[in-house]
Amino acid sequence: MKIKLYSLVLLLFTATVFAQQKQVLTSIDTTKNKIGAEFKLTFKTSVDTASKVVFPKLRNFGALEVIQSYPIDTIKKNDRYELVKKYGLTQFDSGRYTIPSVKILINNKAFLSDSIKVEVANVKVDTLRQKMYDIKDIVPANESSDWWKYLLGLLLIAGLGAFVYWFLKKRQKAKIEEEIYKTPIEKATTLLNNLEKKELWQHGEVKEYYSELTNIVRNYIEEAIEIPAMESTTSELIEGLKVASQKKKMKLSKETIDNLFVVLKQADLVKFAKSKPMDFEITEDRKKIERAIVTLDKAIPVIVETEDEMLLNEMQRQEQLKRELEKRRKKRIVTTVVSVLLLLFSVTTFFVVTKGFDYVVDNILGHPSKELLEGEWITSEYGNPSIRMNTPKVLTRTDLTKVLPKNGLALIKDMQSFTYGSLADNFYIMVSTLQYKKDSSAGEQAEQPQIDLAKSLDSALQALEAQGAQNMIVKQEEFETNEGGIKGIKGYGTFSKIDGENQSSAKLYYETLIFGQEGGLQQIIIVHEEGDKYANEISEKILNSVELQKAQQ
Numbered sequence: 001m002k003i004k005l006y007s008l009v010l011l012l013f014t015a016t017v018f019a020q021q022k023q024v025l026t027s028i029d030t031t032k033n034k035i036g037a038e039f040k041l042t043f044k045t046s047v048d049t050a051s052k053v054v055f056p057k058l059r060n061f062g063a064l065e066v067i068q069s070y071p072i073d074t075i076k077k078n079d080r081y082e083l084v085k086k087y088g089l090t091q092f093d094s095g096r097y098t099i100p101s102v103k104i105l106i107n108n109k110a111f112l113s114d115s116i117k118v119e120v121a122n123v124k125v126d127t128l129r130q131k132m133y134d135i136k137d138i139v140p141a142n143e144s145s146d147w148w149k150y151l152l153g154l155l156l157i158a159g160l161g162a163f164v165y166w167f168l169k170k171r172q173k174a175k176i177e178e179e180i181y182k183t184p185i186e187k188a189t190t191l192l193n194n195l196e197k198k199e200l201w202q203h204g205e206v207k208e209y210y211s212e213l214t215n216i217v218r219n220y221i222e223e224a225i226e227i228p229a230m231e232s233t234t235s236e237l238i239e240g241l242k243v244a245s246q247k248k249k250m251k252l253s254k255e256t257i258d259n260l261f262v263v264l265k266q267a268d269l270v271k272f273a274k275s276k277p278m279d280f281e282i283t284e285d286r287k288k289i290e291r292a293i294v295t296l297d298k299a300i301p302v303i304v305e306t307e308d309e310m311l312l313n314e315m316q317r318q319e320q321l322k323r324e325l326e327k328r329r330k331k332r333i334v335t336t337v338v339s340v341l342l343l344l345f346s347v348t349t350f351f352v353v354t355k356g357f358d359y360v361v362d363n364i365l366g367h368p369s370k371e372l373l374e375g376e377w378i379t380s381e382y383g384n385p386s387i388r389m390n391t392p393k394v395l396t397r398t399d400l401t402k403v404l405p406k407n408g409l410a411l412i413k414d415m416q417s418f419t420y421g422s423l424a425d426n427f428y429i430m431v432s433t434l435q436y437k438k439d440s441s442a443g444e445q446a447e448q449p450q451i452d453l454a455k456s457l458d459s460a461l462q463a464l465e466a467q468g469a470q471n472m473i474v475k476q477e478e479f480e481t482n483e484g485g486i487k488g489i490k491g492y493g494t495f496s497k498i499d500g501e502n503q504s505s506a507k508l509y510y511e512t513l514i515f516g517q518e519g520g521l522q523q524i525i526i527v528h529e530e531g532d533k534y535a536n537e538i539s540e541k542i543l544n545s546v547e548l549q550k551a552q553q
Contacts, residue, residue: 024104026114035120038067039089041099043113046082047106054105055085062100062461063473063493064089064118091120098474100458115458117476153350160346164339185297188220192290201282209282210267217260217289224300225250234264250299259288368426369534379545383416383433385520390545392538395420395431413437423467423497423508427528427535429542434521451516457491460512460525469495469508479513486548488515488522494530507531511539515548522548 029040041061047053059066068088075082091097096119101112195216200209218229218237225248227240238261245252263285269275277285372392381388382395395418414435421428454476461474472495479490492511509530515522526542528535 023106023111024113026116028099028116028118031117032119032121035094035122036090036092039064039099039118041087041089041116043085043104044082045104045106045111046077046080048080051081051107052105053083056102056104058102060471061087061089061102063097063475064091064099094120094122095475096120098454098458098476100461100474101455112455115454156346156349160342164342167338168335184220184224185293187223188216188293191216192286192293196286201279206276206282207270210270210285213286213289214264214267217264217293220293221296224297234261234268237264245299249301250296252295252299256292256295260292263288263292367534369528369532369538372427373534373538373541377541381549382418382431383522384414384435384549385433385517385522386549387431387433387522387524388545388547388549389431389524389542391420391429391542393420395429423527426532427538428526430523430525432523436520451521453489453514453516456514456516456521456523457489457512460514460523461491464495464510468497470498471496481547482544483547486515486517488513509536511543513543513546517548 023045025044027042027044029042033039043055045053055072057069066087067090070086070088073084073086075084089099096117099116099118101115103110103112105111191212195209195212200206200212215230221227221237221241222229225241225244227237227244229237229240232240238257241252241257241260244250266275266277266281266285270277375392377390377392378394379388379390380394398417398419412434415433417430417432419428419430457476461469461472465472473493474491475493476489476491478487480487490511490513492509494507494509496505497508498505507530508527510525510527512526513522513524524543524546526539528539
């Protein structure tokens with residue numbers, strides 16, 4: 001990165017200090033044209049017959065695109081050749097542009113062409129051939145408001161709260177239903193009482209009532225008599241009950257089995273045939289089920305357990321209780337995690353709707369430019385003549401004296417450079433200052449070298465191109481500091497930077513300020529990713545704070 005920085009400053013110095021012989025004449029057919037029209041840029045040089053001249057092969061001259069590269073015209077004049085090279089350029093956006101200086105090699109020695117300012121104008125509309133209308137009255141704009149976003153967010157949070165409440169109540173209800181009862185008859189009796197309290201059939205939910213009623217009796221038979229009652233049909237259940245009663249020597253009357261069969265058949269008709277029994281029939285069916293459960297429980301032989309069996313059963317019961325407690329603990333953890341995730345999702349959705357997705361990402365995941373903008377800024381002076389400015393970080397001094405040629409150092413009285421970041425980072429700042437020596441051979445009448453700001457800007461942009469900048473768009477305007485009123489030029493635009501290692505391309509935005517005082521040059525360059533709103537605010541804040549010290553004579 002230091003080598004690239006040195007090349008940038010070196011090009012800047014050579015453009016402002018070392019005068020070179022006019023070996024290349026630059027001209028253009030017109031400095032103002034319409035959008036899409038062709039500018040003809042011409043380079044002319046006169047060389048001897050043994051010289052070798054290489055004109056640039058470029059796709060773009062600054063922001064102008066090359067649409068035609070014409071063959072070189074050769075005109076022989078005595079013992080010299082006059083070479084003329086023309087380029088057809090165009091631009092499809094209106095505005096003022098600068099065709100930058102380019103290198104032309106003559107006998108492997110580089111000569112710079114002149115930069116030329118051109119203007120691309122919009123195509124005028126012929127108002128005589130189209131129908132004209134009166135200007136419409138001013139219509140007051142409706143005041144826009146984001147109230148609906150906040151309402152939507154509140155509705156989402158309220159909906160989430162209602163869902164969590166319903167989910168917890170359902171879990172609580174399930175826990176009550178899964179309560180461990182001491183005996184199957186106790187469980188069945190409790191569930192029958194709870195069923196009556198629900199008043200399902202009184203509210204027209206007859207099918208649900210019979211489903212729960214038959215599930216209670218089937219569960220009781222499966223737990224108490226140990227036959228697969230839940231998976232059996234009504235006929236299979238009755239047949240299995242008869243076989244089990246004989247094995248267990250249960251004394252069941254035919255009336256009990258018939259009543260149970262009748263109620264189960266009635267439930268099948270209600271669930272599958274949409275039968276609608278009368279109210280008294282429903283009440284009677286419930287009584288039959290209750291009597292059948294009580295009769296079955298009394299008919300089950302009482303087994304007297306030995307002490308070893310009681311101990312084994314207690315151990316099994318404790319083990320079952322332990323498993324149930326562990327199961328409930330896991331359910332509580334899952335419920336808590338789900339509730340927290342839903343809450344986070346709801347809050348995130350609320351801010352995405354009201355503030356936008358970028359706001360949520362930048363504030364939760366973080367953004368490098370945002371951290372720079374909101375951090376503690378430093379006010380400091382850099383270089384000589386000094387540049388006072390506010391920056392998010394302190395700039396680091398860079399030594400350039402070791403890389404500049406000795407003949408260049410002989411003309412420089414003082415040179416200082418400071419940087420933060422690099423072109424590979426999300427934000428890059430460079431500040432450099434120069435002071436030139438007077439020409440000692442001229443004595444007291446020596447004058448300070450004149451600074452060509454336009455050429456200095458072109459050299460700075462060429463240095464960026466040498467570091468990998470492509471498809472550069474250049475715009476230029478005057479700049480004046482707020483307090484001192486020192487005038488300079490500002491160059492700005494965009495360029496593409498290609499990363500050869502990752503085979504990726506990034507579009508960067510740059511701004512550069514150049515000031516030329518008597519015997520001194522001051523420059524500021526800022527580069528960051530295009531579209532980074534935080535970086536734009538940083539750049540604007542820095543440039544608004546720039547104040548310069550006048551060069552001492």
